[in-house]
Amino acid sequence: xxxxxxxxxxxxxxxxxxxxxxxxxxxxxxxxxxxxxxxxxxxxxxxxxxxxxxxxxxxxxxxxxxxxxxxxxxxxxxxxxxxxxxxxxxxxxxxxxxxxxxxxxxxxxxxxxxxxxxxxxxxxxxxxxxxxxxxxxxxxxxxxxxxxxxxxxxxxxxxxxxxxxxxxxxxxxxxxxxxxxxxxxxxxxxxxxxxxxxxxxxxxxxxxxxxxxxxxxxxxxxxxxxxxxxxxxxxxxxxxxxxxxxxxxxxxxxxxxxxxxxxxxxxxxxxxxxxxxxxxxxxxxxxxxxxxxxxxxxxxxxxxxxxxxxxxxxx
Ligand SMILES: Cc1cc2nc3c(=O)[nH]c(=O)nc-3n(C[C@H](O)[C@H](O)[C@H](O)COP(=O)(O)OP(=O)(O)OC[C@H]3O[C@@H](n4cnc5c(N)ncnc54)[C@H](O)[C@@H]3O)c2cc1C
Numbered sequence: 066x067x068x069x070x071x072x073x074x075x076x077x078x079x080x081x082x083x084x085x086x087x088x089x090x091x092x093x094x095x096x097x098x099x100x101x102x103x104x105x106x107x108x109x110x111x112x113x114x115x116x117x118x119x120x121x122x123x124x125x126x127x128x129x130x131x132x133x134x135x136x137x138x139x140x141x142x143x144x145x146x147x148x149x150x151x152x153x154x155x156x157x158x159x160x161x162x163x164x165x166x167x168x169x170x171x172x173x174x175x176x177x178x179x180x181x182x183x184x185x186x187x188x189x190x191x192x193x194x195x196x197x198x199x200x201x202x203x204x205x206x207x208x209x210x211x212x213x214x215x216x217x218x219x220x221x222x223x224x225x226x227x228x229x230x231x232x233x234x235x236x237x238x239x240x241x242x243x244x245x246x247x248x249x250x251x252x253x254x255x256x257x258x259x260x261x262x263x264x265x266x267x268x269x270x271x272x273x274x275x276x277x278x279x280x281x282x283x284x285x286x287x288x289x290x291x292x293x294x295x296x297x298x299x300x301x302x303x304x305x306x307x308x309x310x311x312x313x314x315x316x317x318x319x320x321x322x323x324x325x326x327x328x329x330x331x332x333x334x335x336x337x338x339x340x341x342x343x344x345x346x347x348x349x350x351x352x353x354x355x356x357x358x359x360x361x362x363x364x365x366x367x368x369x370x371x372x373x374x375x376x377x378x379x380x
Pocket of ligand 1: 075079098100105107108111113146175176178191197200293296330331332338340341343
């Protein structure tokens with residue numbers, strides 16, 4: 066833990082691994098600190114991921130780790146509690162392990178989906194209770210699909226799901242007449258009774274407050290995304306208000322935060338990013354961080370006597 070790293074990547078899901086792969090191949094000394102709970106761990110198959118259709122998400126992460134490790138990237142299990150900027154770089158604190166210092170940090174810690182507090186939803190999350198039709202819609206196409214609306218975003222989801230099936234039931238209390246008419250115009254059924262629980266093996270049974278039961282093949286809903294950015298809270302980095310809540314503001318191309326040496330990528334800054342988007346963002350940040358370190362090295366070399374230049378070479 067006393068070593069000086071070029072880059073510490075906080076979070077070893079697909080975004081962090083992609084960044085680490087780029088940096089390892091750029092001959093940087095990289096350590097990935099990972100708590101080991103990627104967001105899609107509830108699903109057995111991944112979709113919409115070119116070249117990896119239907120693959121188990123765990124398999125992709127395992128391959129990513131081994132590919133990054135083949136370029137010298139090292140891994141440290143644990144949860145970063147705090148990240149601080151120092152004059153020369155960053156230092157992260159991992160309870161039980163101490164501190165890790167590096168010249169730059171990439172935060173790729175993902176998010177949690179806080180589900181509506183309805184018994185049965187969490188048990189079926191990722192299997193029959195779903196959030197993303199691009200990830201799982203094809204597999205339940207033309208079946209009876211429910212949409213549990215708990216926020217304005219849920220109404221958008223209700224319209225979206227109609228693309229995957231003509232048989233859609235929306236569970237949403239107290240909608241405007243015009244919104245109801247819009248949904249009904251494409252054959253969507255509406256249930257205004259509040260949902261109290263969900264149960265069942267195979268098809269799901271949605272139970273409402275008035276003891277109605279509606280069987281659906283899958284139920285879509287939007288949880289509230291909660292970014293895992295607590296380790297940065299004390300730094301007061303710039304944030305942006307989005308329809309999904311408050312997220313760290315980053316440069317859209319590189320993932321650079323308002324912190325001098327901190328980049329952030331994947332779901333922790335973009336709740337709408339799926340696996341390929343997160344991989345792309347990680348790759349872009351990896352390249353950007355290497356570029357920033359290269360610039361720093363040339364700046365330092367110009368300010369250094371010529372005979373010391375040879376020592377500023379990568380491994
Ligand atoms: C049920 C479900 C199914 C999905 N299916 C698909 C699909 O089929 N196709 C698709 O493209 N997308 C799918 N997604 C979306 C996909 O999960 C995300 O796009 C992807 O996981 C984002 O990658 P990430 O690296 O940003 O975050 P994650 O994959 O969540 O990885 C973040 C990592 O950081 C770790 N971490 C968190 N905090 C800390 C900390 N403080 N210190 C150290 N480590 C930390 C976590 O434990 C985790 O290992 C699905 C999502 C869900 C919920």
